[in-house]
Amino acid sequence: MERIWIKDIVGKVGQQTDLFGWVDNRRDHGKIIFIDLRDRTGICQVVFGPWSDREIYERAQKLRGEWVIKISGLIKERPADMINKNIPTGTVEIEAKTLDVLNESQTPPFEIASDGRDSSEEVRMEYRYLDLRRPRMNTNIALRHKVVKFIRDFLSDKGFVEVETPILTKSTPEGARDYVVPSRLYPGKFFALPQSPQQYKQLLMVAGLERYFQIAKCFRDEDTRGDRQPEFTQLDLEMSFVEREDVMALNEELLISLVKTCAPRKKIQQIPFPRISYKEVVEKYGVDRPDLREDKNNPDLLAFAWIIDFPFFKKVDKGDTSHSEALAKEWTFTHNPFSAPKPEFMEQLLNKKDVAGILTSQYDVILNGLEIGGGSIRNHKPEALEKVFEIMGFEKERILKNFGHMLEALSYGAPPHGGIAWGLDRLVALLANEPNIREVIAFPKTGDARDLMMEAPSELEKNQLDELHLQIKETKKKPSSRS
Numbered sequence: 001m002e003r004i005w006i007k008d009i010v011g012k013v014g015q016q017t018d019l020f021g022w023v024d025n026r027r028d029h030g031k032i033i034f035i036d037l038r039d040r041t042g043i044c045q046v047v048f049g050p051w052s053d054r055e056i057y058e059r060a061q062k063l064r065g066e067w068v069i070k071i072s073g074l075i076k077e078r079p080a081d082m083i084n085k086n087i088p089t090g091t092v093e094i095e096a097k098t099l100d101v102l103n104e105s106q107t108p109p110f111e112i113a114s115d116g117r118d119s120s121e122e123v124r125m126e127y128r129y130l131d132l133r134r135p136r137m138n139t140n141i142a143l144r145h146k147v148v149k150f151i152r153d154f155l156s157d158k159g160f161v162e163v164e165t166p167i168l169t170k171s172t173p174e175g176a177r178d179y180v181v182p183s184r185l186y187p188g189k190f191f192a193l194p195q196s197p198q199q200y201k202q203l204l205m206v207a208g209l210e211r212y213f214q215i216a217k218c219f220r221d222e223d224t225r226g227d228r229q230p231e232f233t234q235l236d237l238e239m240s241f242v243e244r245e246d247v248m249a250l251n252e253e254l255l256i257s258l259v260k261t262c263a264p265r266k267k268i269q270q271i272p273f274p275r276i277s278y279k280e281v282v283e284k285y286g287v288d289r290p291d292l293r294e295d296k297n298n299p300d301l302l303a304f305a306w307i308i309d310f311p312f313f314k315k316v317d318k319g320d321t322s323h324s325e326a327l328a329k330e331w332t333f334t335h336n337p338f339s340a341p342k343p344e345f346m347e348q349l350l351n352k353k354d355v356a357g358i359l360t361s362q363y364d365v366i367l368n369g370l371e372i373g374g375g376s377i378r379n380h381k382p383e384a385l386e387k388v389f390e391i392m393g394f395e396k397e398r399i400l401k402n403f404g405h406m407l408e409a410l411s412y413g414a415p416p417h418g419g420i421a422w423g424l425d426r427l428v429a430l431l432a433n434e435p436n437i438r439e440v441i442a443f444p445k446t447g448d449a450r451d452l453m454m455e456a457p458s459e460l461e462k463n464q465l466d467e468l469h470l471q472i473k474e475t476k477k478k479p480s481s482r483s
């Protein structure tokens with residue numbers, strides 16, 4: 001017999017069926033035993049009674065929560081007074097004929113049936129595979145899949161090509177701290193994990209790809225917050241022969257149709273999305289990503305907006321020890337060193353005049369108080385990019401060492417290009433009404449950047465360290481929160 005999903009049983013009254021899943025709950029009423037059986041799609045009631053063999057009945061008595069079972073039985077309409085309006089399969093139940101226990105389970109450390117909001121973060125993350133069994137988490141992960149699939153189909157139809165870019169790459173001063181990977185073959189040398197595919201996607205434009213996208217993993221060694229993970233996912237895209245307007249229009253269309261298809265209950269407050277200059281938004285709201293919802297009690301309202309006309313440079317914050325800030329002298333970029341100024345400020349950049357007054361082509365897209373994306377038109381001429389690094393006070397030698405490959409690539413007929421990256425985790429969290437992006441990432445890190453389930457980061461064996469030419473400096477050990 002073919003397996004069917006629990007969600008599909010309602011339309012199959014009168015049929016014999018096989019069902020597979022987990023025991024959500026068992027209620028023993030003497031002559032009758034009720035099991036709530038759960039699979040990914042839902043929950044249904046299974047009944048063992050006088051129609052079941054003695055042996056089957058006795059086996060059912062032993063069932064415990066989270067045991068994995070297979071049953072076959074008859075799908076029956078429930079009597080009117082037994083209908084459970086709280087579950088979609090509440091009008092039917094399964095009269096069990098056979099029962100196979102496929103696996104037993106220890107008692108879980110928390111209740112799977114609850115939504116998990118009350119469980120401690122530590123225990124949830126340590127037993128993430130059980131935490132993910134909750135219907136809420138299952139639904140979130142499935143929504144994420146739906147969003148990613150929608151994006152892939154939409155962009156493919158518009159002539160975009162998805163390209164994978166390397167995870168082992170080079171450490172460059174881009175904004176945040178890098179995660180680095182020691183090289184076994186080259187003693188004392190390191191790869192870095194990408195903070196974003198920024199440089200590769202621009203190189204793909206030089207390569208003539210014209211329209212690129214990627215569902216891309218990014219790595220930033222920065223403090224974790226509700227909307228920030230050390231490892232997160234972007235929808236990253238880049239287009240050739242475009243102006244700011246083209247990139248913004250395409251992304252706005254994608255966001256609107258994505259919401260309509262993947263989260264039809266949501267209402268977008270204003271279309272076209274309002275556009276606000278950085279100056280105006282900061283003067284009016286004091287932040288550059290205000291929550292613009294007119295009714296903040298309505299969880300299904302989405303207030304998108306574009307923030308534009310950011311200053312290109314800001315004064316270096318000497319308290320910031322990230323790579324780029326530590327290297328820059330007086331000025332550093334506000335967003336991205338590869339951005340082009342707005343066309344009317346190009347002369348000013350090339351002449352390094354009134355640096356504070358140069359506006360960038362950067363556009364950020366905000367939603368309900370979060371920045372969910374940002375991008376810009378790039379400097380496609382090497383001399384303009386070089387000027388950005390000069391303004392940051394980088395010596396010629398440093399520019400060539402860190403960015404020589406980009407300057408060279410741009411000198412081989414790089415087309416005008418621009419793009420954007422969305423924080424996919426943030427967007428999905430907002431669509432799922434979740435307050436934290438951890439709720440929409442299958443295996444996130446904890447607030448203090450650890451994986452409690454795998455116990456990472458972890459120490460290496462001495463022989464591994466030797467092979468990598470590494471020696472660990474004596475440091476005071478941080479007490480582990482699990483001990």
Ligand code: AMO
Binds near residue numbers: 231376419423
């Ligand atoms: P940016 O650094 O603004 O731009 O990143 C783009 C978007 O990614 C999301 N984001 C994060 N999400 C979760 N955890 C994090 N640690 C995190 N950091 C950023 C945000 C942000 O808007 N290469 C450029 C894009 C471009 O210019 O095309 C870039 O990475 O939602």
